[in-house]
Amino acid sequence: MASPLRVTVWNEYRHELSDQRVAAIYPKGIHTTIAEALNERGGVQVRTATLDEPEHGLSEEVLNATDVLVWWGHMAHGEVRDEIVDRVQRAVLAGMGLIVLHSGHFSKIFQRLMGTTCNLKWREANDKERLWVVAPGHPIADGLGEYIEIENEEMYGEHFDIPAPETLVFVSWFTGGEVFRSGCCYSRGKGKIFYFRPGHETLPTYHHPDVQRVISNAVHWAAPIASATIIRGNTPPLEKEK
Amino acid sequence: MASPLRVTVWNEYRHELSDQRVAAIYPKGIHTTIAEALNERGGVQVRTATLDEPEHGLSEEVLNATDVLVWWGHMAHGEVRDEIVDRVQRAVLAGMGLIVLHSGHFSKIFQRLMGTTCNLKWREANDKERLWVVAPGHPIADGLGEYIEIENEEMYGEHFDIPAPETLVFVSWFTGGEVFRSGCCYSRGKGKIFYFRPGHETLPTYHHPDVQRVISNAVHWAAPIASATIIRGNTPPLEKEK
Amino acid sequence: MASPLRVTVWNEYRHELSDQRVAAIYPKGIHTTIAEALNERGGVQVRTATLDEPEHGLSEEVLNATDVLVWWGHMAHGEVRDEIVDRVQRAVLAGMGLIVLHSGHFSKIFQRLMGTTCNLKWREANDKERLWVVAPGHPIADGLGEYIEIENEEMYGEHFDIPAPETLVFVSWFTGGEVFRSGCCYSRGKGKIFYFRPGHETLPTYHHPDVQRVISNAVHWAAPIASATIIRGNTPPLEKEK
Amino acid sequence: MASPLRVTVWNEYRHELSDQRVAAIYPKGIHTTIAEALNERGGVQVRTATLDEPEHGLSEEVLNATDVLVWWGHMAHGEVRDEIVDRVQRAVLAGMGLIVLHSGHFSKIFQRLMGTTCNLKWREANDKERLWVVAPGHPIADGLGEYIEIENEEMYGEHFDIPAPETLVFVSWFTGGEVFRSGCCYSRGKGKIFYFRPGHETLPTYHHPDVQRVISNAVHWAAPIASATIIRGNTPPLEKEK
Numbered sequence: 001m002a003s004p005l006r007v008t009v010w011n012e013y014r015h016e017l018s019d020q021r022v023a024a025i026y027p028k029g030i031h032t033t034i035a036e037a038l039n040e041r042g043g044v045q046v047r048t049a050t051l052d053e054p055e056h057g058l059s060e061e062v063l064n065a066t067d068v069l070v071w072w073g074h075m076a077h078g079e080v081r082d083e084i085v086d087r088v089q090r091a092v093l094a095g096m097g098l099i100v101l102h103s104g105h106f107s108k109i110f111q112r113l114m115g116t117t118c119n120l121k122w123r124e125a126n127d128k129e130r131l132w133v134v135a136p137g138h139p140i141a142d143g144l145g146e147y148i149e150i151e152n153e154e155m156y157g158e159h160f161d162i163p164a165p166e167t168l169v170f171v172s173w174f175t176g177g178e179v180f181r182s183g184c185c186y187s188r189g190k191g192k193i194f195y196f197r198p199g200h201e202t203l204p205t206y207h208h209p210d211v212q213r214v215i216s217n218a219v220h221w222a223a224p225i226a227s228a229t230i231i232r233g234n235t236p237p238l239e240k241e242k
Numbered sequence: 243m244a245s246p247l248r249v250t251v252w253n254e255y256r257h258e259l260s261d262q263r264v265a266a267i268y269p270k271g272i273h274t275t276i277a278e279a280l281n282e283r284g285g286v287q288v289r290t291a292t293l294d295e296p297e298h299g300l301s302e303e304v305l306n307a308t309d310v311l312v313w314w315g316h317m318a319h320g321e322v323r324d325e326i327v328d329r330v331q332r333a334v335l336a337g338m339g340l341i342v343l344h345s346g347h348f349s350k351i352f353q354r355l356m357g358t359t360c361n362l363k364w365r366e367a368n369d370k371e372r373l374w375v376v377a378p379g380h381p382i383a384d385g386l387g388e389y390i391e392i393e394n395e396e397m398y399g400e401h402f403d404i405p406a407p408e409t410l411v412f413v414s415w416f417t418g419g420e421v422f423r424s425g426c427c428y429s430r431g432k433g434k435i436f437y438f439r440p441g442h443e444t445l446p447t448y449h450h451p452d453v454q455r456v457i458s459n460a461v462h463w464a465a466p467i468a469s470a471t472i473i474r475g476n477t478p479p480l481e482k483e484k
Numbered sequence: 485m486a487s488p489l490r491v492t493v494w495n496e497y498r499h500e501l502s503d504q505r506v507a508a509i510y511p512k513g514i515h516t517t518i519a520e521a522l523n524e525r526g527g528v529q530v531r532t533a534t535l536d537e538p539e540h541g542l543s544e545e546v547l548n549a550t551d552v553l554v555w556w557g558h559m560a561h562g563e564v565r566d567e568i569v570d571r572v573q574r575a576v577l578a579g580m581g582l583i584v585l586h587s588g589h590f591s592k593i594f595q596r597l598m599g600t601t602c603n604l605k606w607r608e609a610n611d612k613e614r615l616w617v618v619a620p621g622h623p624i625a626d627g628l629g630e631y632i633e634i635e636n637e638e639m640y641g642e643h644f645d646i647p648a649p650e651t652l653v654f655v656s657w658f659t660g661g662e663v664f665r666s667g668c669c670y671s672r673g674k675g676k677i678f679y680f681r682p683g684h685e686t687l688p689t690y691h692h693p694d695v696q697r698v699i700s701n702a703v704h705w706a707a708p709i710a711s712a713t714i715i716r717g718n719t720p721p722l723e724k725e726k
Numbered sequence: 727m728a729s730p731l732r733v734t735v736w737n738e739y740r741h742e743l744s745d746q747r748v749a750a751i752y753p754k755g756i757h758t759t760i761a762e763a764l765n766e767r768g769g770v771q772v773r774t775a776t777l778d779e780p781e782h783g784l785s786e787e788v789l790n791a792t793d794v795l796v797w798w799g800h801m802a803h804g805e806v807r808d809e810i811v812d813r814v815q816r817a818v819l820a821g822m823g824l825i826v827l828h829s830g831h832f833s834k835i836f837q838r839l840m841g842t843t844c845n846l847k848w849r850e851a852n853d854k855e856r857l858w859v860v861a862p863g864h865p866i867a868d869g870l871g872e873y874i875e876i877e878n879e880e881m882y883g884e885h886f887d888i889p890a891p892e893t894l895v896f897v898s899w900f901t902g903g904e905v906f907r908s909g910c911c912y913s914r915g916k917g918k919i920f921y922f923r924p925g926h927e928t929l930p931t932y933h934h935p936d937v938q939r940v941i942s943n944a945v946h947w948a949a950p951i952a953s954a955t956i957i958r959g960n961t962p963p964l965e966k967e968k
Binding site: 112113114115122123125126127128159163164176188236238239 | 331355357358359362363369401403405418428429476477478479484
Binding site for chain 1: 856858859860861862872883884885886890893894897898899900903904905907
């Protein structure tokens with residue numbers, strides 16, 4: 001595709017404004033760090049949107065101009081209005097890609113699209129995380145080595161209450177003895193969805209080059225395709241009936 | 243398992259009471275026909291429940307005593323109360339099996355668990371339907387031949403807006419030129435879900451021995467297993483931290 | 485990827501030389517028709533190879549310079565030498581894409597990579613084939629409508645003895661009452677594999693614009709990614725042992 | 727099924743005869759330990775077979791009387807004759823279940839059915855292994871807790887060169903920093919296959935009650951179903967042609 005992919009990076013953007021530790025790491029917000037990382041890698045036209053903007057920054061106009069939406073949320077999942085969740089779900093089913101990051105596992109939109117609680121184990125103890133590539137030919141693993149190592153991360157552990165991923169790209173090892181399915185591909189309607197685990201707000205995870213690379217790869221993997229309108233409802237036969 | 247599987251067959255039970263053609267085929271309701279078919283095949287203890295009973299017949303007590311729930315609904319999906327849908331979803335995630343039949347594709351509970359619209363093409367023209375077995379070793383295909391043939395059925399056609407099934411058991415051919423993924427297995431939480439396409443209310447589909455056999459097979463396939471309580475939330479490490 | 489994808493189109497190339505009907509449709513061979521179709525759509529650098537060339541045209545040198553291999557064979561599967569099959573398998577596991585067409589279902593390389601007989605039903609009676617898109621967001625369906633219609637084709641019917649596809653893109657309807665999983669994605673090692681059903685040698689299927697489009701889409705979908713060497717065998721620990 | 731499942735436990739049976747450490751743990755061979763464990767849990771009729779018996783103990787007669795075959799091999803994979811591998815493959819495709827244990831990942835029969843090298847990382851350093859259940863509703867996890875813990879085991883690490891499992895039941899954590907997909911379900915033809923990782927010959931793994939339980943669960947999960955003969959090859963239409 002010659003034209004750049006239109007990406008919107010959505011962030012709750014609360015921790016950065018209320019917690020000095022987070023602000024020190026992401027002074028312009030997690031969304032800005034991610035947007036800059038995507039821009040550096042090229043092939044995209046990125047905008048950002050945050051919870052406290054009108055319509056959470058996700059108007060019909062914005063979504064219509066979005067090929068792939070990246071989602072980070074944590075403490076304010078409950079404040080995301082249901083009509084915006086409905087709108088994002090409709091956009092995904094119509095083909096918009098969706099990249100859900102870290103604590104976004106508990107977002108309304110991810111739960112809605114999965115049909116499960118998306119609950120898990122967690123621990124804030126700065127475990128080492130090593131994300132092993134288990135699908136080494138997958139475009140989301142492009143350019144990586146055998147694993148991604150993150151020196152300090154929040155632990156997420158199984159059982160992660162999600163539908164079995166259509167493709168499992170990463171499995172994480174944690175110091176404390178847990179594992180996690182940390183890179184999970186889905187399709188819903190015409191849309192592609194990727195869940196990517198790392199990214200605790202008090203840690204510099206989104207400055208990690210391999211983490212940035214995965215998000216960039218995922219955004220390109222989730223690009224919509226050109227496809228004809230699907231016909232549903234009452235339809236006449238294509239062949240002569242009996 | 244020595245003890246019989248506890249099955250609840252749920253039916254909207256409206257067409258049978260308002261439409262003479264339907265009543266002629268299912269005089270005691272679709273639920274009763276299915277319940278009798280399950281009983282004949284044995285290994286089960288079956289009860290029924292219908293929309294117009296208190297709590298739609300699906301009290302906490304009933305669900306706690308249900309291993310597998312069979313669901314038929316059509317014209318009154320919107321009347322199923324959301325708190326009952328929440329309750330059934332919780333039961334499925336905790337391990338209860340769910341068999342969704344025919345027009346149940348548009349039920350709130352199926353949409354909830356799939357995360358998609360579950361929309362499709364349809365036509366009431368008494369097409370011939372031939373359901374080809376594409377997973378010939380799967381327990382739901384036990385005892386069948388190469389295909390099930392139904393002389394007259396409502397057509398359902400692709401694209402069916404569901405997540406890709408974890409196992410696709412049947413694909414239907416229709417006279418009018420359409421195909422359909424008509425036997426679809428999923429897991430959500432600890433629960434197993436099977437969608438089975440045939441069963442238009444004006445046709446004697448649920449008297450068809452192979453259709454009965456599939457529903458019986460599916461009920462046994464969807465039986466819950468004994469498994470320990472899953473631990474979620476903040477948890478201490480199992481290994482010494484760094 | 486700025487540089488063009490290096491595609492090798494392999495053809496048994498026997499029917500065209502021995503059967504006037506086939507020669508009339510594919511005067512320069514099926515491989516040439518496919519190569520031209522790929523070239524027209526761009527982004528590729530295509531060469532061809534045929535059975536009766538030295539090493540079947542698939543020397544180590546050729547495979548090392550091939551990103552994606554397209555395979556058409558039928559009457560002479562048994563003449564493909566086992567060491568060449570070994571070589572192609574190694575190349576796929578190392579990342580080369582493989583597109584297997586029509587009667588290639590019975591090729592040694594496809595059977596080898598599937599682990600099954602890849603047997604099926606067939607009939608040369610010029611059924612109409614309608615390939616329904618069941619994965620409407622998948623890159624291989626890019627630019628298609630709801631289905632591809634081919635007025636005359638050889639019938640292939642279920643049960644098709646393949647592992648369940650990782651993604652099922654197309655399901656075919658045939659006049660005679662059969663269905664077929666006709667677009668099947670797999671990964672093996674670092675390589676991506678796509679099986680695409682249509683293409684009987686006595687029919688002009690590979691001149692059909694939608695068939696050409698699917699092969700072109702599949703070739704781009706199957707492109708290898710850049711990935712680090714995988715380490716296997718006896719390896720020291722990354723963490724301190726107990 | 728009222729009648730007991732007919733299980734054959736196959737063992738290479740060489741380490742036990744040549745290595746005192748192994749003989750001390752499995753004095754009658756790994757196969758006998760597993761057979762006894764299956765018998766204790768009931769519902770089966772178990773025989774054993776070993777490499778050095780005529781036809782490796784796997785005559786046509788034995789396979790015809792086997793519902794599920796359990797396979798342990800390691801140092802002598804190359805001595806298993808190809809015609810016996812062919813025979814076992816045919817039996818699996820016809821419906822026989824196959825449970826492949828530990829170092830059986832490199833057996834000819836597993837490689838044949840997978841289509842890949844089945845290569846992996848390994849280390850004999852008595853890592854702790856913790857197998858986390860990631861499919862908590864699956865029959866193979868019946869009766870387990872959240873994980874199985876094995877105090878000392880050989881490490882197997884990713885990337886494991888297998889096709890993506892149709893269902894992933896267990897993921898292992900190892901002390902040394904690796905993870906592994908250690909419980910993998912497949913179907914091939916009418917047969918079901920389960921790969922289960924633990925079981926190094928110098929360690930008492932097959933005396934572990936949870937390991938025994940998983941093998942017992944897997945054997946029952948892999949039971950063949952009754953299904954009609956599949957028709958392949960040239961077949962007449964079921965519907966009137968054009």
